[in-house]
Amino acid sequence: TGTVTDSWDASLTQDGSIMVYVEGTVLTIAGNGSGGIKANEDASWMFSDVNTTDFFKIATEINGLELIDMSDVIYANRIFDRCQAVTSLNVGGWNLSKAQTIDTIFQYCQSMPTVNVSNWDLSSCTDIVKFPLILFPFSVEFPERIIPTLSTSVAKTKDLWFLCFS
Numbered sequence: 001t002g003t004v005t006d007s008w009d010a011s012l013t014q015d016g017s018i019m020v021y022v023e024g025t026v027l028t029i030a031g032n033g034s035g036g037i038k039a040n041e042d043a044s045w046m047f048s049d050v051n052t053t054d055f056f057k058i059a060t061e062i063n064g065l066e067l068i069d070m071s072d073v074i075y076a077n078r079i080f081d082r083c084q085a086v087t088s089l090n091v092g093g094w095n096l097s098k099a100q101t102i103d104t105i106f107q108y109c110q111s112m113p114t115v116n117v118s119n120w121d122l123s124s125c126t127d128i129v130k131f132p133l134i135l136f137p138f139s140v141e142f143p144e145r146i147i148p149t150l151s152t153s154v155a156k157t158k159d160l161w162f163l164c165f166s
Contacts, residue, residue, distance in 0.1 A: 002026070006055070012040065022055060025085065029064030036069045043070065044077035044103075060085045060111075071095040077103040085111050097121040102128050 002023035010029070011018040018037050021028045027047075031037050039046070047056055062083070070076070076099045080089065086109055094117075096102070102125055106115060122128070 025058055025060040027055070027059045027062045029062070029067060031067060037064075037067050038069045039073050041072055042075040043073045043079055044075050045081065046079045047083055048078055048081035056080075057082055057084050059083060060087055062086060062089065065090045066093055068094070071098065073099050075099070075101050076105055077101055078107060079105050080109055081107045083109050083112075087111050087113075089115055092116040092119050094120065096125075098124055100124055100126050 004021050004023055006022040008020050009016055009018070010020045017032045019030050019032070021030065029037065047062060073096060076096060080086065081104065089109075089112065099122070102122070106112070109115075
């Protein structure tokens with residue numbers, strides 16, 4: 001609806017099957033209609049500005065997250081690291097049942113007051129580090145079935161609730 005100020009091919013094969021469009025502070029992920037958007041086994045740093053431009057620092061919205069198939073993701077580390085201006089993320093429907101590592105997935109998302117991960121199946125996760133990290137104020141809607149067993153089912157829960165304040 002706005003003016004596209006930037007765009008890039010985000011597909012692994014660079015064939016245009018997954019495109020990203022920037023309109024001001026809004027980022028939109030779009031497939032070409034030939035199928036779903038499949039995340040790689042290592043989805044680490046997917047929307048992080050550390051390895052790309054500063055755009056992710058100023059983005060207020062990331063549209064199309066619900067289109068990403070996360071079912072084969074094993075490493076979900078720092079996916080939204082330094083997305084400082086994002087106010088909400090539609091990730092509640094993500095299938096992370098194969099994820100073994102989740103490290104500081106929402107680090108420095110300080111403009112986002114809450115995130116719903118209540119449908120996430122974290123039963124395969126053996127390493128959860130600083131989830132969430134440095135989010136003021138912030139609340140995470142965890143799956144009720146996983147909260148009582150996090151400390152017993154996850155081998156490494158280093159700083160799980162690091163810097164969480166009520």
